[in-house]
Structure formats: C-alpha cells, structure tokens
Amino acid sequence: MTDVISGIKQNNFVIVGRAGMDFFPDPPGTKTEDGDIFRASLGGSSANIAAGICKLGGKSALVTRVSDDSIGRYATNQLRHYGVDASHVTPIGGEFRNSLAVYESRIEDHQSVIYRNGAADFQLEKSDVDAVDFASFGALITAGTVFAADPSRAATFHAFAKAKAAGLPIIFDVDYRPYSWPSKQVASDVLSRAAALSDVIVGNDEEFGFMAGNYDDGLEKARSLAKSSATIVVYKMGSKGAVTFFGEQEIRTGIYPVQALKPTGAGDSFMAGMVTGISAGMDLHAAILRGSACASVTVSKPGCAPAMPDTKTLQDFLANHPGPTSA
Template sequence: MKDLSRLQGKGFLIIGRAGMDFYADPPGTRLEEATRFTAALGGSSANIAAGLCRLGCDAALVTCVSDDAIGRYCLGQLDAYGIDRRHVRSVGGEARNSLAVVETRLQDTQSVIYRNGAADFAMTLADVEALPYAGFSALVTTGTVLAAEPSRGAAFHAFERANAEGLPVIFDVDYRPYSWASAQEASDVYSRAAALCDIVIGNDVEFDFMAGSAGKGLDKARYLLAEGAQIVIYKMGEKGAITLTPEGETRTGIYRTEALKPTGAGDSFMAGVLSSLAEGRDLAEAVQRGSAAAAMVVARVGCAPAMPTPDELADFMAQASMRPT
C-alpha cells in the first residue's frame, strides 16, 4: 500500500487535455441567441491543474495541443495560471484542440463540444516514458484521456511507471460518451484503469456506468476499495458524497450557493480535495473543502477562471452553510 502522505509534496503530474471554452455572454444567454462570447482555458485536466495552482500547489500538465493559434492560446493560458507545460507537445496536421461552446445557465444548459481529430489523443508512449515521476507527489488523470489510442496506451504506461515509483495514482472518472466508440468499451477501460489507482473519484452516474447497471454504482465503489484503492469518493450531486476508505464510509453534504451553471464542479472538487491533502489536512476536511470549491465554481462564470484562491475558499467556508446529508 502506497504512502499517501507523499501528496504533501504538493507537486502534481496531470495527464489529459487542455482546450478552449467559449461562454455565451452575458450569463443567461442561450447559444442560439448569442452574439458575444468570452474565451477561457478549458479541458478537465487543465482545469484541475489551474485549480491546484490557484490553491498553492504545483501542477505539470502532460498532453498534446494543436500547432495553430488555438493551441498557442492554450499554451499561453497554461503559462498564465502557472501550470508547468514543459511536457506539452504541439502536433501538426489535422489535429485540433478541443473546443467547448457553452451557456452559463442553470436550467437546460447547452454545451456543444468539438472533438474531431482531438490533439490530446495524439499523446504517445514517448510523451510519458521519460517523465520524471520520482520528482512528483502524485499522478492525476481524467477518463477522457483513455477514450482513444495512442493516448490510452500512453496513460496506462504512465500508470505502470508511477506505480513502479510508488507514486500515488489518482483517477477522475469523467465519463464523456461522445468521446467513446461504445459504452461497453468505455466501461471495460474505466474499470481496468480504476483498478490501478489509489484514489478514485466519480459521480453516481459514472460509477453506475462502470458497474454496468443503474443503481449498482455504490457497490462498484465498494468493490474498488476492496480490490486495493485507498480512497473512493462517490459523488451524488445535491445529495452530497460518500467517502469510502478501509476504515469505513462517511457521508458529506454540499454547501449552499446561488449556482449560475452546473459545469466545473467536478474539476474544482478534485482540486480542492487534492490541495487540502497536500497541505496535510485530514480526508474529511479535504472533502469538505472540495465541496466548497465546487459550490464556488458553479456560482461563477467559466471553469479555470472560476477556481478559488486559498483566501477566497476560507472566506466562503466561514460564511456559507453546508446542507445536511
């Protein structure tokens, strides 16, 4: 069993996509009626990296971006958030960066994702083979990176290298159906990946999906714990979360907030939990801080730009109340 206190080194190696998000402006505008948009860094892994950096950690991203103006925009945004991009490679040809065109609306939110020829799927074994794993405190990835080759094989190789180095491996399920050839393939690959990880975080729908049956997600989470995961966090939206460890299960509520949109909660939750563990806080407090970060981000425009700073997070938690489980 790995020593999770290694996370206190605060240096995270994150595998996965960086992209561009377009938000219909002003908030509340429907996409089909929009005449103005604002741009921001996007992509689940890049969002997590931005959140970690905002909360005082170091984060290095491993991915590929397109060798064009959109790819260069993403590189510039990584720099702006203080994300180490030495392991980000530009690829030419027909590869294109992920683009999300989304609404800042709570009800009937529309999000149109462009992923044809996604540049991040071009990540290869060579991109992960020579990474300085021993110099980091944890390896983090999201499920999107596993949706296609060669990035799938590269990610699994990174898991093997990290495990060989005793590096905690953290997996955000992050299931996006549009990226996969079939639901069965995704379920099989995700289950294989989760079995290699020390911390697994996902929502009830994603765990149901991995289990292959509605209502069986919590059983799947318990199975992963029994098979070797040290922490499994089963998120349930407005119903809070269940944190599973070998010592037992703990239920946590959510913070009250005036939400503008449903997006960004998962990435901010991950950043809040990991940054708290990196500070040496106990798991229960880490989950509460992750929940607070999620509540803050859904009440703001964007994902990466909405991530809180330590002072903002502390102020929010001092003033906000948590709904009981």
C-alpha cells in the same frame, strides 16, 4: 495507505490529459444561439484540475499534446498564466485540433456542445510519457477522457506503469463522456481497468453505475473498489453530497448550497480542492468538504478555470457561508 497520503502531501502533481478552449456567451443567461459576445478561457478537465491546484497553492505539470496553431498556443499560454508547468505540453501539426467546449452560464435548459473531432490530445504518445521524470512528483492525476482513444489510451496506461514504478499514487477521475467513446462496452472495460489500477478514484453515481453495468449497483461498485484495490474512493451524488470509502470508514459529507450559474467545472474544482486539502494536512472528511466548497464557488461564476477559487476566495467563501448540508 500511508504512501498514498504522503505522496499527495507533497502537493506536486503530474497530470495527464487535455487542455482546450472554452467559449461561453456573455452576459450570463444568454443562449448560445442568441449570443453576440463570447468569452474564452482555458478548458479541458485535466487542464482545469491543474489550474485549480495552482490557484490553491499547489504545483502541477500537464502532460498532453496541443494543436500546433494559435488555439494550441492559447491553451499553453493559459496554463502558464495559472502557474501550471507546461514543459510537457507538445504541439502536433497536421489536421489535429484542440478540443473546444461551447457552454452557457445558465442552469435551466443549459446547453453544452463539445467539439472533439481529430483531437490533438488523443495523439499523446508513450515517448511523451517517457520524457517525464515521475520521481520528481508526489502523485499522478488523470481523467477518464484520456482513455477514449489510442495512442492516448496506451500512453496513459504507460504513465500509470511509470508512476507506480516511481512510487507515485494514481488519482483517477472517472469523467465518463459518452461522445468520446466508440461504444459503451469499450468505455466500461477500459475505465474499469483504469479504476482497478488506481489508488484514489473519484466519480459520480452515474459513472460508478456505468462501470457496474447498472446504475443501482454504483454504490456497491465504489465500495468493492475500496475493498479490493483503491485506498480512497469518492462516490459523489450531486446535491445529496458524497460517500467516501477509506479503509473501514464510510465518510458521508454534504454540500455547500449556492445559487448556481452553471453546472460545468464542479468536478474539476472538487478534485483540486480535495487533493490540496489532503496536502495541507486535513483529514479526509475536511478535505472532501473543501472540495465541495471549491465546486460550489466554481458553479456560481462564469467560466471553469477562471471561476475556480484561489486560497483567499475559498477562505472568504467558507467564512461567510453558513456551512454544508448534513450528510
């Protein structure tokens, strides 16, 4: 338990997963099909987590593959813009392409379309992982999408083994995206295997319910993982807050209500806020609330990586917000 926290406290994370491009119509509220002007930003859950950590004063390096074209170079340049170490971002040629997300800055009838055909990041190889000096980092983070296809799946499990050998805790965001998987059964089996190897697991009620095979069993699934293998398990319930299992503790936390502009980016920002909170020496209750505050800031602005708070923005938000809902 101490090793997990001490690893996170180094505030230096190696992150495995995709970087892509986000498009969203401007001004906010515009439907995609009615759009004339579209804004672009960094996309991809792992890339967003990496950017969010850097914006909050931490260090992160992303391990992935990008298309060897202008879009891949855009994603890499954006990573560097946010201070992410992109030395393990490897271009790949041929017909592989970066992922593209087109989503809207609106809540009502929100539309989000993800293009993942022939995704470059799914071509991550074990050799890419072998090039990483895991001992120079404090913890490994990944999101579930990396496991949806090989060779990325095998490469990421290889990264888990390398991280464990180097003494790094593994932080796993379940991040179940049905469109990426060949079947529900494969997704359930693989994500459950990844969760069993992880020290910190973060997911929402639907994701834990999916792994359990029944939505109503999701909370018990989270509880059982905390008892059997993981040190920290965070079970998120949207507007109802979260239940975090840590040792014998069940920590219940609320959310910071805001006027949301969109639903996207909340989970990535939550992860960045939580791990940098632990890194700053906060107890787990405070770190979870910090993650919740980061999520609220992010959904109240356009974009994902651009909307994630830096340290000053987060401090100003907390200073001017009446506080979280009761758990």
